[in-house]
Amino acid sequence: MRAASGLRIAVLVLLSSLVRSEDWSRFRGPNGQGISTAGGFPVEFSRTKNLVWRTPVRSGKSSPVLTSKHVFLTGFESQTLYSQCFDRFTGKLLWERSVPLIHKEGVNRLNHPAAITPVTDGANVYVFFKDYGLLSYTASGKLRWRIPLGPFVNSQGLGAAPILAGGLLILQMDQMEGSHIAAYSASSGKLRWKVAREESESWGTPILYRRPGAALQIITVGGNQIGGHRAADGKRTFTFPQASPSMVASPLIDGDTVYAFGYGYQTDLPFSRLLERSDKNKDGILTPDEYGTVNVLPSAGQYIGNGDGTVNEEKWKLWNSHVRGPTGLVAIDLASAASTGKPRLLWRFDKGFDSVIPSPLLYQEVLYSVRNGGILTAFDARTGEVVKSGRIAGALGGYSASPVLAEGRLYFSSEEGKLAVVRPGRQWELIQLNDLQEEIFATPALSAGKIFIRTADALYCFGSP
16 A cells, blocks of 8 residues: 555656646746647647637737646736636636726737736746736735836837746836836845846847856847847847847747847838828828828827827938838847857848748747748748748638647647647648637647647637547
8 A cells, every 4th residue: 555655646746747847837938939848739629629628718818828737817808907817727717816907008909908928937927917017926816016017108019028037027128218128026026127228119028048157148139139138137248230120029049049030111202202192281291180091100100209199201200210120030149149249140031021920939940930821931940041831721811829839740820710730840731720710819838738728718728638
């Protein structure tokens, strides 16, 4: 009996350690790379196949994060912001806590008051609402601390999720003015350091980087720059100045190589042409009722100068200088930054990124990027050469969720609720198309053979028998 009891305890300890090792505790899992090292994940799943549980959730676009026992999400309804905790094994809602909306930041239609993914240290959860601030709760839902922050000024709405670096909670706040990165004590919420940034708007979540024998760094993507900050005190460690003005995706790292992409615009349209087309009263100023179909005018009117909504020639020129720059995917080498302070550009690819929101994924020296229309492109990670580009058959809609990978299989989630399972490689191929028939904007979480998917209506857990 004692031997059997000892065996049971050993098995429980082993299972517990396996679950802990696979905790998907932040946006895109371990260091934001989107890859699980566990096994046993289903390929085919639906409401009737390989479903472990399904539970309704409040409106939101944040992605689920996991501990060994819990799943955390955020939501928004009736001008109220919610933090939710679910039982990982049953889907039961264990608790939810709410705070009022104290700001109302302007956002892109794809953004949301509950779009930013929380982070957990395995017990406590840390939540950032751009229209409220920072909060931390225990696993049982007790408020540990809260810090009201903002208001923020970002034309598309903030998007970077908080991350943990040791005992520090890191927040990257890139906006039209007052961009900064800050670290708060995870235990008390007290500000430990705050460093101003030259970068303007960006939306990528930072990642961590450490060279052997060197201090831990935080890698960020921001307007026109990829940068590094020392985690201990926020000191700037390097700057790569050839990034895009709008860095929409989170970076990836492989050894000393960082991959990132963003958008830029090269418009040379003179203001006089805009006046000819849209200035109805011929006063030399464009007002909101005269914007017409020029979709950048609202941002120029709201976020440049006095923000009164009007656009004159000076505002138009300032806005163009703000968004002007290259579009594309870059690979940079950080090893050179250790000696010279300047990362080295390895390669740049500047075509076909006009409708990309998801972050890329790197696996076995191939980089994968999906864009609207279900167009999946595979790049040679060493050279930037396109090795295959094609459509994911049957999933041709828009894409907001970032891809994830487990057991040598890629999982892509379309906004229409199609979940494509793809065999990776230089000649990738679709092996299964699943359809939940509910909108998906959140990135799935993978852990211990289970897939956790947040749709517009529910939180799902799928797993093979």
